[in-house]
Amino acid sequence: MIDPHLAVVAALLVGLCVGSFLNVVVHRLPKMLERRWRADCADLAGQPAPDEPVYNLAVPRSACPACGHRITAAENIPLVSWLALSGRCRACKVRISARYPLVELLAGLLAAAAIWRFGATAQGLAACALLWTLLALTFIDVDTQYLPDDLTLPLLWGGLIANLAGLFVPLQEAVAGAIAGYLVLWSIYWLFKLIRGKEGMGYGDFKLLAALGAWLGWQALPMVIILSSLVGAVIGIAMILLLGRDKNVPIPFGPYLAIAGWIVLLWGETISNTLPL
Numbered sequence: 001m002i003d004p005h006l007a008v009v010a011a012l013l014v015g016l017c018v019g020s021f022l023n024v025v026v027h028r029l030p031k032m033l034e035r036r037w038r039a040d041c042a043d044l045a046g047q048p049a050p051d052e053p054v055y056n057l058a059v060p061r062s063a064c065p066a067c068g069h070r071i072t073a074a075e076n077i078p079l080v081s082w083l084a085l086s087g088r089c090r091a092c093k094v095r096i097s098a099r100y101p102l103v104e105l106l107a108g109l110l111a112a113a114a115i116w117r118f119g120a121t122a123q124g125l126a127a128c129a130l131l132w133t134l135l136a137l138t139f140i141d142v143d144t145q146y147l148p149d150d151l152t153l154p155l156l157w158g159g160l161i162a163n164l165a166g167l168f169v170p171l172q173e174a175v176a177g178a179i180a181g182y183l184v185l186w187s188i189y190w191l192f193k194l195i196r197g198k199e200g201m202g203y204g205d206f207k208l209l210a211a212l213g214a215w216l217g218w219q220a221l222p223m224v225i226i227l228s229s230l231v232g233a234v235i236g237i238a239m240i241l242l243l244g245r246d247k248n249v250p251i252p253f254g255p256y257l258a259i260a261g262w263i264v265l266l267w268g269e270t271i272s273n274t275l276p277l
Contacts, residue, residue: 011115012108016078019107026139067092078104134258141254147204159214169217177213227260
């Protein structure tokens, strides 16, 4: 029997390391997709694909964007290296964004919370995978206003596979959740477009809610939608009032869905027993 406190500490440490990798995913995956799209466009036009160096999640090695200094292993220890370097590149002393350690810390805390909630079990490990993927999607959507199929579709299938064994809900509820999650936002999208004549959200949002439905079941969807709307309203109003953000500038909805998904996964049962959602 694994000591639960030791398991939580181990999850925190593993999560910090995974967070370091998620920083790479958040930064590189959109660029990799852009390269793929350029190659596809060239192929459709009957032209040779652009001659570009190899670029994926492993190659090239991480480097300072300002001076090109290669990040060594000692400079890539989650949280510790950023603090030891005072948040600056060792070579050129340019500031390193605080978002890198933030993602690492969030990945660690989310993993610790998942193991604390579900234990060092298959359910706990699956919850970690869900939370880490939602974290990556959150920051990609913030940066690009895009939720890549490369993450949302595997997340959807992952939820169905996890619930083959009923880790979170029965498979029937998971399938119904995936269908309902997609159709709810799809319907809202077209209703908004018919009324306002413009798009109110992207197709990635449909797929993300479908994925959450696959993991959490159809019965969790009302809570996810209500919480995501509340979180979006609070953050959106705060950004307009405190940061002076133009209210006409689109705000990605994916992060709010992801945050709602985190909340429902970890505390949904407590909330449903407390509030009539």
